[in-house]
Amino acid sequence: MYSLNRRLTLSLAASLVLFFLAQTVMIGREVETLTEQNLLSRLKHDQEALLTALNWQPPDRPVIEPLRIPEIYQRPFSGHYYQIDVAGMTMHSRSLWDEQLPVQHEEIARDIEGPVGQRLLLLTQSVTLHGQTVKICTAEDISHIEATTSSFQRHLLLFAAAAVLALLVLQGWLVQNGLKPLQRIRNQLSQLEKGEIDRVTITTPSEIMPLVEEINRLVQLIRMRLDRSRHALGDLAHALKTPLSVAGQIIQRQADTPDVAELRQQLKNIEHRIDRELARARTAGRAPGGNWADPSADLNDLTRMLNRIFPAKEITLNLSGMATVVADREDMLEVFGNLLENGCKWARTQVRCTIRHELGELVINVEDDGPGIDDAAGELLLQRGVRLDESTPGHGLGLSIVNEIVEAYDGTITLGRSAELHGLCVTMTLPQP
Structure with missing residues (x-):
């Protein structure tokens, strides 16, 4: 025997856990993607600003105007870096101090180790200016962003767990209320067994009403069959009693012989059998019930x-x-x-x-x-x-x-x-x- 409440709760719990787990993973990845796209957009914007600040002095010597460089690239190890390779020269931001960016072959490089153990997101592009190829790389420390993203995912997971618990409590309450008609049916069946009522009369949802109607029909059918059985046995017993009594009186007037004694004994056996079957009829084929009030x-x-x-x-x-x-x-x-x-x-x-x-x-x-x-x-x-x-x-x-x-x-x-x-x-x- 299994519990319907427990089965529904376990099914819903499994469904909710899978749903919120998938939702947490998808939201976490989406946040990471959006964050990365925002960082790449900012790095690309910085590249455009740096290329605008890049000028050539005679004879074709590239220089960057310091006043047009964003302040963030001036502070050592600020987490924002650039490096420009052009005409055999390498120019890099003051924030790199004496270090070099680990320029990669791919356009976008993720989780690259940078200065002082920082984790960098690198964007590398090659453009042609004044007939020369300029390779520019901008990078940003993403350690704090990863920490923020991880914190967001943890909070999201805690929220999902709290939501699962809240929904399970709500679902348990709803199931208990939904099963109340069955409890009322059970109470009325107990009253039916005690003889306090003769049928189930409560109002139930349409899904349960066929069960109630079938119970009432079965109770009525049992009563009808029991009444017919009792009446039939009673009629049969009364019908047999009279001829048996007459036969007994006739035999009593006969002389005592072995055959007469045998007949008397057989008549007694028949009477005993009738008495026994009448007693059995009072209990056979029925569920005990009713009240003995006094x-x-x-x-x-x-x-x-x-x-x-x-x-x-x-x-x-x-x-x-x-x-x-x-x-x-x-x-x-x-x-x-x-x-x-x-x-x-x-x-x-x-x-x-x-x-x-x-x-x-x-x-x-x-x-x-x-x-x-x-x-x-x-x-x-x-x-x-x-x-x-x-x-x-x-x-x-x-x-x-x-x-x-x-x-x-x-x-x-x-x-x-x-x-x-x-x-x-x-x-x-x-x-x-």
Whole structure:
């Protein structure tokens, strides 16, 4: 299972990092190009000014008028230099002091080492003046410009990183808000499970509405199928009960023979099977849900009924803190009815039922002071039709029906010996959303 929020965040983060990284590189290179073009334009302008200041004195001796030389070329190691080669003579700026420019063959030379370790950008051109070839080279120290450009790129990179973080935070906020309809759907599904609502009714974006409609359609379909199944099984059971009762009465009037005994046994098996399938129909094919709104009142009514059937048995209910139980009322009455009736059958004098909420679960203990069971017999008793004492009336279906209902609710059931009453102790846990 993956997180949609995390997936979107990682995808956007990767896209933004690539975009801003490419943008930073492109802007940095563009700044370098523009800076270099500006420097070359200035060097070319200086060359034109120097060529204008170049004159010839008789007999064809080139000289540069000092007053027409820019002041920047007069200061030693100022970072601005020129060098002119003409008629076998080399003239250079005072800023070079006693050094020479490393004139290159190419017109533009970058990152050339100059005086006092300076990094130079050189522009070299050859022109013809007064019938003579003049080779002029101007240079400028670009160390400070490179430092400024590097600082700009660092600041640009920091800005890009801050922009990525800001956009990721914004995107996270937008995704959280965009996923809120799904959270509301989840909340309503939880309410649907508890029986508080019968369908999802929230307004959602058009992209999610088909999901909501499909959920509602599926819930309605399950309910219709469950109702049809219950009605069909109920009708079938009632249809079979009457002829089975008539057949049983006829057989009772017959003389006891092996064949008649076999018929009686088979009729009992059919009745047991019908009872079992009716019990299964109450839980099969459905997602457990609904609310048991007033368990205390229902259990008190159930206790009074059992007291009339088993007047010699004392039934004690401990329902401290009992409120609404997230479970179907009929299922819970089936569970408690079977457990309390089973306890009354086997108890000497006492049956105790304790219900409590514990760590998100409903914990139910039903114990008695009867003979109890061995640990090895616990799982055996939960099987269909198994009875450890055939002398006690019953079909052996009660605990197996309880087990099936508990399993339908993803709960657990264990059988053991009561620590206080020393009889059977049935412990059930049912998850409570």
